Amino acid sequence: MIATVADIAALVQGRVIGDETTPITGFSGIREAQPGDLTFLADSRYERFLQNTPAAAVLVRPEISQASCPIIQVDNPYDAFLRVVMQFCPSLSPLSPGIHPSAIIGNNVKLGDNVTVGAHAYIGDNSVIGDRTVIYPNVFIGANCNVGTNSIIYSNVSIREHVEIGARCIIHCGAVIGSDGFGFAFRNGKHEKIPQVGTVIIGDDVEIGANTTIDRATFGKTVIGTGTKIDNLVQIGHNTVIGKHCIVCGNVGISGSAILGDYVTVAAGAGVAGHLEVGAQSTIAALSGVTKSLPPKSIVSGFPAVDHEMEKRMKASLRRLPEALKTIRSLEKRIVELETLLHARETENHR
Amino acid sequence: MIATVADIAALVQGRVIGDETTPITGFSGIREAQPGDLTFLADSRYERFLQNTPAAAVLVRPEISQASCPIIQVDNPYDAFLRVVMQFCPSLSPLSPGIHPSAIIGNNVKLGDNVTVGAHAYIGDNSVIGDRTVIYPNVFIGANCNVGTNSIIYSNVSIREHVEIGARCIIHCGAVIGSDGFGFAFRNGKHEKIPQVGTVIIGDDVEIGANTTIDRATFGKTVIGTGTKIDNLVQIGHNTVIGKHCIVCGNVGISGSAILGDYVTVAAGAGVAGHLEVGAQSTIAALSGVTKSLPPKSIVSGFPAVDHEMEKRMKASLRRLPEALKTIRSLEKRIVELETLLHARETENHR
């Protein structure tokens, strides 16, 4: 048992209708609820599930007064549900604390208090790992890196040399931070490598998704702002600066030297060209291709990305185009008939 | 030598014309065939290669009776060729059997019979590995996982805690199974992490491509059905359910809470939005973007994805649009002329 309905209600300051001693053993959305689950009704479209749900209890809005199980009335069921999960959810089998004997710790490495370093992890010379940070097995951290406190670096992550990561960050399995930017000078029929000697700076409270790649800058810094969350299989090009509290969804590619303001959202699969600026609070729709700078609060879609309303109009027009082409042909016929008729009349009148 | 032409013919019950003692030392498509290769003719467009192929022998249909080398007549040359390759191909340097001394095996881990665990692999507490499964070096398997029999987990794979993988599965290098879903609640100007405490269930006979990422569910399960094959660099979002015997090609992104029925094909680079259902036996074309639920046996393309025939019509119309715009302008001119003429006549007639 995780908690009773009474415990839950106390945490969220909700009002219980039904047996408050009911035990809760899990959490679920309302359509997938199983016996013992706490669930919630936030979407009125799912109200019908209330009458025969196997759930142990449901968080509901005050207007709901009855279900096939105990209910807890709160102003915002979804918010309350999240608060409960964050509070009561058992940790997912954390790594054993301590420094695994097989871990390779370089020279002059500073490990903070209660740092966990997993089996076969590698931390390069001079690197600094903050208090309570957890490094999973098979992680590679190069020399002269700095990882803040309370961060989690999951397995098989590679953090190249001279990279800085903030506090309370989560770097998911397989991510690569600080790989060389993609830079070449074409000379004598060959692509000559431009040394990528810059770095990557990741702020606090950043989450980087699995197998995502963030390139180091050519000379300066690639920056990911505090509070930004990046999903899986995302590519961030060298010298790009991403603001604070941005959301970058899966499979996105952001070319080098792009600047994203704070609170920008880039939806799944979109591409952002380089050397441009996306204004704060802009939203880039899924599968778009941004090719020009955007002012703040832009909402764009399509490729090349334009104002979303304009793109919808163009797409709607495109659906009507096959028919319109037929109409043009028929109008042309009708004009020919009119011209013929008028010409015949002209001739007639001139006799 | 792998086999003689006679051996091959016996396996596929084919009829030999030519020297059946000819040794076979390799396999190839007919255009790339080298001396010693067994090859096949399945596509009549390549018939011309028969007369001067360096191959040692060719599998052909019964209508073909002659080539520059021995032939083996069978009803289906391609099928026969596959059967031969699957039978005679030497194993690709398998890992040495046994548990490598450098592998880290957690507490209460159950390893089945003849399990191979490579150097520096890590298996977390309570995990179960089925008979004859092979785990390559540098693999991370978290706690409380269950991997079925006869599976192969290639190098640098990360399988997070509480994940279940079936029998006869192949997980390719660098794949990540069970990373956190991408879930946040926006509160007080920040994206607060929603704990992702669900799991991933992968059925039997599933193949997951290199560097592909499959996120764990928020509360329930992300499911990959039996017999489904997923290519490289694919992202599967949390809570998605993929049916049986599906094909998901490279660079595809499937957002969270999508449901794909059995025998769905998603071609390369396509995107599928979340919270929708793709009916069984549907085909999603390359680079499409599916934004709505689809009935079974749908064939869609484009973005937003529509019936493929409709998309082809729209694309064909778009190619004709530049010309059509000119036509509209010229029609407008002709209408003005007609209106002018008629107006002049009207005036005339009224004098």
Place this chain on the structure above:
Amino acid sequence: MIATVADIAALVQGRVIGDETTPITGFSGIREAQPGDLTFLADSRYERFLQNTPAAAVLVRPEISQASCPIIQVDNPYDAFLRVVMQFCPSLSPLSPGIHPSAIIGNNVKLGDNVTVGAHAYIGDNSVIGDRTVIYPNVFIGANCNVGTNSIIYSNVSIREHVEIGARCIIHCGAVIGSDGFGFAFRNGKHEKIPQVGTVIIGDDVEIGANTTIDRATFGKTVIGTGTKIDNLVQIGHNTVIGKHCIVCGNVGISGSAILGDYVTVAAGAGVAGHLEVGAQSTIAALSGVTKSLPPKSIVSGFPAVDHEMEKRMKASLRRLPEALKTIRSLEKRIVELETLLHARETENHR
């Protein structure tokens, strides 16, 4: 200090105006220059930065004779800057030389002179590693591989068995070379795996990006030509042949059995279908989808990819389409009026 202005000028054969003893401690683009940095002016749009740059010195063209800091006049400032960086840039914390005791070296492995093998790296039986090649921690190299001289294999890379990599190659973190091609035969309602027993051949001077995946051929070879540079998160399908000195940008997907000629550029996010040929020196624009073979020197964009000029025309037309649909409707009205008028006249005339 890295060098003085005099040292720099000597290297690039430039003419100094100003204090040639000025020390240089870093490198930067002109807009981001900090005190101590050497920078350059290659783009006349940035000339205004010359008058108040904090940089220590600027490489300029001979027409520029004055700035707020010492200048070095050269014919090509950008080229000269690159030459300086390549010459003077400190190495980025190289790995300690030697074979780490925790590395697993298989039977009959041949390590060249001055090879570096990092902690927990694994090199399979019979593999050959060329002189001065550096293998980072947690790398997996399978059996029967051959890596040339002076190459760098970064951390967490997987190189499957029977793969060949040339000299002076750089394989970035997490890349996978030689994973199984995606090949299945559909029989009896299931996708049966076609063994992928071919190989991958990577030429000299190739760079493969982070988390990029290159599949082995079914029977023959997947080939990456000498001098080709591939960015991050790229998928190269089995049996594909990429020519020399190609550029493949991030998030690109190239399906199996494609052939790219020499000097082909594939921009970010594009897709190339299989079983086709892209002629040498072609350029494929970002986010395109190439579905047909292309002659040499093609410049294509869109999906399906067509000549770039044609695609621009179609896109420009599409922007005008909403207005054009309205025009068609109004033309139709005007034609109806003309027809009505003429018909009335006809009737009148016949009385």
